[in-house]
Amino acid sequence: MSALLRKIMNFGPAFFAIGYTIGTGSVTSMIVAGSTYGMQLLWVLFLSCLFSGALIYAYGNFAIVTGQTALYSFKKHLRFGKPIALMIIVGVTFGQWNSLIGILGISSNIIFEMISLYVPSAAEHKYEIVLAIAVVIIGTMYSILLIGKYSLFEKILVMFVSCMGISFVLSLLVVHPMPAEVAAGFIPKIPEIAGGKMMVAAFVGTTMAAATFLSRPLFIQGKGWTMKNRAQQRKDAIVAAVLVFVISGSVMAVAHGALYHEGKRITHVLDMVNALEPIAGKAALTVFFFGTLAAGLSSVFPCMLIAPLLIEDYRSGQLDTNSKQFRIITGFAALLALAIPIFGFNPVKGQILTQVFNVFVLPLVIVGILFIINNRKLMKDYAAGKTLNIILGFALLFAIAISVNGVIALAGQF
Incomplete structure (x- = not known):
């Protein structure tokens, strides 16, 4: 067991990438897609994971070769780098x-x-209980952040991501689609159903998350990786992309197998309880919900970290988790997080809309890394090769197309 844990910990930055990528937003999008469109959007997930893996590798390789971080390098080496x-x-x-x-x-x-x-009488006090739970979760997470140690963040993420992956794969063993339906999902097609364009944009927004790539150099810095770890960094990027595809695909497949052919649609968290319990049973439903909870908790840390990380990246290219600025910004994020529990919004609809917004900065993030990994003054003999440039070129075209699709989808909401 100790040998297995050591191997898992060698992939530390990969778990941060998975934490940023697979949260309740991703799980929600996969559940809604699987229940509404079946496996029709599996091709979007596959392309997003392929391009994400290439971007994770590119940002990580740049950090190892140059010792610099992303936004600091944009500011320093790109024309119009500061406004970008x-x-x-x-x-x-x-x-x-x-x-x-x-x-x-x-x-x-x-x-x-x-x-x-297990305690049906709790339904009478839903608002108070949900709010109390939210306060406890965010308060605990913020307290851990105040300790400010990368190694602690990494260990907690490894635990959450491992629980999430195991839970969803176990759920897939109980409820799963037909192999032919899975194969058909790799054929590119946007569902001609209301909300299809929005869901495609949400898929890309949650799977090709710009924050995942931008934070990669800082987490590699926190891990202490150097040129000796280039091969390990490549394996880490591949592991991250493969696990994101497997875990996300499992969630979509479970929703497809349980709900799609029944014509059931998900609009509230409660819908998943009513839909899955008769099919999978209370124990299997608990396992699935435990995985969804682990997905959410694995994303709280990265989401709270992102603003101070990006600001420090821009200013100095150094990660400082003990500064006063870090504590103030993460504290503000913690308070902001309580908006849905306090005001009682529908969290499912809000989460999908949020994922759509994530696609709009993605083209800038891809353009920036394309320029700096081809800068031979910076990269010397380790400048990007033809294969990586081709993949990132297609990733840019894909991101632009999805961003346009997202604009159209959002316009249709108003």
Whole structure:
């Protein structure tokens, strides 16, 4: 067991990437997609994970070769780098803080639904219990952040991500789609159903999360990796992309197998309880909800960290988790996260809309890394090769197309 744990801990930055990528927003999007469109959007998930893996590798390799971080390098080495970096900070922070609001709302509702499953009388005091749960979760997370140690953050994320992955794969063994339906999902097609364009944008927004790539150099810095770890960094990026695809695909497949052919649609967290319990049983439902909760909690840390990380990245390229600025900004994020529990919004709808906003800074993030990994003064003999440039070129075209699709989808909401 100790040998296994050591191997898992070698992939520390990968778990931060998974934490940023798979939260309750991702789980919600996969559940809604699986129940509404079946496996039709599996091709979007596959392309997003492929491009994400390439971007995680590119940002990580740049950090190891140059010793520099992303936004600091944009500011220093790109023409118009300062406004580009500032736009990225604003856009990513907005998206991640909105995600944090949805994550806490859904996570606290999930815990409440699990309590109600075994104690039905709790339903009479839903608002008070959900709010109390949310306060305890965010208060605990903020207290851990104040300790300010990368190694502690990493260990907690490893625990949450491991629980999440195991729970969803076990759920897939109980409820799963037909192999032919899975194969058909790899054929590119946007569902001609209301909300199809919005869901495609949400998929990309949650899977190709700009925050995942931008934070990669800082977490590699926290891990202490150097040129000796280049091969390990590549394996770490591959592991992150593969696990995101497997875990996210499992959630979509469970929702498809349980709900799609029944014609059931998910609009509230409670819908998942009513839909899955008769099919999977109370124990299996608890396992699935435990995985969803782990997904939410694994994203709270990264979402609270993102604003101070990006600001420090822009200013100095150094990660300082003990500064007064770090504590103030993460404290503000913690208070902001309580919006859904306090005001009682529907967390599912809010979370999907939030994921759509995440796609709009993605093209800038891809353009920035393309320029700096091809800068031979910086990268010397380790400048990007033809294969990586081609993949990132397609990733840019994909991100632009999805951003346009997101604009169209949002316009249709008003």
